Amino acid sequence: MKFAYKFSNLLGSVYRKGNLLFTPDGNSVLSPVGNRVTVFDLKNNRSETLQIEGRMNITCIALSPDGCTFIAVCEDGEALLCSLVSRTVLHTYHFHAPIHAVRFSPDGRKFAVTRESKVLVFHAPGKSREYNPFVLYRTFYGPYDETNCLDWTSDSSAFCVGSKDMNTRVYGARRFSNLIVYSMSGHNDEIAGAYFEENSLDLYTISANGRLNVWECDTDLDGLKPYEAPDEEQKQTKLHTYKEARGEGAGFSKITSTAFHKHTHILVTGFQDGVFFLHEMPDFNLIHSLSISDQSIASIEINKSGDWIAFGCGGLGQLLVWEWQSETYVLKQQGHYNNMNCVVYSPDGQHLATGGDDGKVKVWNTSSGFCFVTFTEHLAAITGVIFNQKGQVVLSSSLDGTVRAFDLNRYRNFRTFTSPRPCQFSCLTIDPSGDIVCAGALDSFEIFVWSMQTGRLLEVLAGHEGPVSSLSFSPSQELLASGSWDKTVKLWDVFENKGARETLNIMSDVLSVTFRPDGGELAVSSLNAQISFWDPQLAKQVGSIEGRHDIGYSRKEQEKITAKKAFNTVCYSADGQCVLAAGRSKNVCIYSVANQMLIKKFEISCNMSFDGMEEFLDRRKMTEFGSLALVDTEEGKDVSLPGVKKGDMSSRHWKPEVRVSCVQFSPTGRAWAATTTEGLLIYSLDSTLVFDPFDLEMDITPSNVKSTLAKGEYSTALMLSFRLNEQSLIQEVMENIPIPDVEVIINNLPDIYVDKLMAYVATAIESTAHIEFYLIWARQLLMQHGPRCDHNKYSLQYLLSLGRCKRKFVTQVGSDSGLDQEEEEGSSSEAELAMESLSDSDSDLLMDNT
Structure with a gap:
């Protein structure tokens, strides 16, 4: 089993804070999600979270006019220059202060940043060959308070800045004799937005209390004169207020965002x-x-x-x-606008169901990354979700005392399971046949068993002396395993109603139990950070893993000692050889069951905006009165109320804690999902074709590749397109190559490009409409570079041997039944239909590879 899982996508969180952006073509939206950026492709109905992480939550982003690069700025002022083509970080720059707005000029040559009461204008990265992409052009002063918003004129010659001091100022991006800085007042609240008219210096300003001012300028953009002498005539403006947007006074909402x-x-x-x-x-x-x-x-x-x-x-x-x-x-x-608690894959791996503290059950499409249905019938937090065997029904348990079944064909709640006495359900499972539903209770320490067909309560299993934390049905036996805080795991025979068959004594409180996919082993996670493995037939422990050091140490800001960590969730891989474990930590661990050792550890986040990211005490925050986090400050960073674990209106201050509440392997084992503080993280082995250039030079550009193709230099154009490695460009080059030239091009293709061409042709054949054209490419590749297919030689050898066996069998049957020569040849030809579809050269090629 491979373990090279990489971050693939982020589901369950679509927007946190910051500003949204459209791409230049208008078909995609860039949305900051925590310390990441998600791209929503509205035309193809897909979402993709970029593999770019900041140190803290991203508060503002700016996209270049050409749509190739963007700048993302975090809460602490760290700016990331990123490529939207390669999805990588190109450069990092620190402003050392919070940034409220970043915007590129329309010509793409500069970008402006509002920092405290100043405006910093930089040369745009990539427009000049500088070693440092962030080259400061000029700093503009004037505001008396923090600057909120900014906008450029259409020709990038000037920009305006709105401030909390209720004034808007217009600056010349270059030195003009009739425009240095012009300040406009007239508002009695901070400026929420300021915008220039198209091809004009006329200005609209909007304040937070709903007042709109229109400023008319008696100078056109063409009237701005380059700087010559200091005594030139200055720019004159006049104010004209049309009317108030929402009026002034109490009772009206405050403007929080604007766009023009x-x-x-x-x-x-x-x-x-x-x-x-x-x-x-x-x-x-x-x-x-x-x-x-x-x-x-x-x-x-x-x-x-x-x-x-x-x-x-x-x-x-x-x-x-x-x-x-x-x-x-x-x-x-x-x-989920609150914590996400649980996740489960559908049997076909196409869908994911999640449940959160907001009482909602959401079903997500793994390929598109979008939620296509939300069930809101529950009145309290969701504690467990599970699909039935066919994947057409999703069940959920909740603290509101109900277990509900939802139909994914009609999108309705068609069954509700309740208990005789109101109780809070903490876990949920369903038997492999889909007929029996079981849920464990927090307060009554019982397990309730219902019939899926009738909805009636069949049995109440009692015996635990603490809250039931986890349930799991054996895939191969009529056996139910239940874990509890009473330090026991009980094995029940639900169908014979004979009570607990076996009781397994664990050294600590049980947090999670799960059966191996074949039902031959049971994994138990306990509060002492151990994972123990048991034989359910013999009720005997067969192994254990000590994970205290692997899960990692974390210390919250207000904790004086390091909290005790444990694996709250455990899941087997599809082949049963490994387990995936996680808990109240930023680490997710994969263990080998046979060797009982750590194989790989994943750090799900590096976002310092979360609590619990520090492993050790930060002595820089220590004062003579103790930790700075335990001291009330006058800046609004009050100490949170005792016991506050999630955001609510009563908390003076709340900082979310990084944790993993549930992990789940996909049925194919090619991916796994984890519900975290950030959202639903997907890690996958399957990677899409992305911008991955090699041997790149300055003159290798898409325009040069297309011009080379137009000249008829097909071989050169193909190699240049693979050096850029952009899928659309490779497709355009290949589909413009005449078929008679394919054999010559492949014959003279350097070996370094053969593997890349093979990989691209194999991917394109699955989705292209020009199937015959790409099959010609595939045939020529196999003819000229067949020995590269050594990894398929056993499969090819099997196909050949199967054909020989079938041919021999048909010949033997024909001779025994007295068939004449023509009938025997006809029967043999039917048996060898697959072999005859290959030419002689193809058959020789298969024999050579075997």
């Missing part, structure tokens, strides 16, 4: 109560208004055409894309 589309003159304002307005400027005509949430709208962005508007609501983790002309949703996604 310059070409269509559409202004979008989002409010604290989840309402947004669309106005046509400069006449301020109300076009549309809608309430999309009961939480404040944190970010708004409009795509290039002005048809789609993206909204982000951080309070509930919502991401919406609204087409305002047809008044329809293009995208409507919401993650």
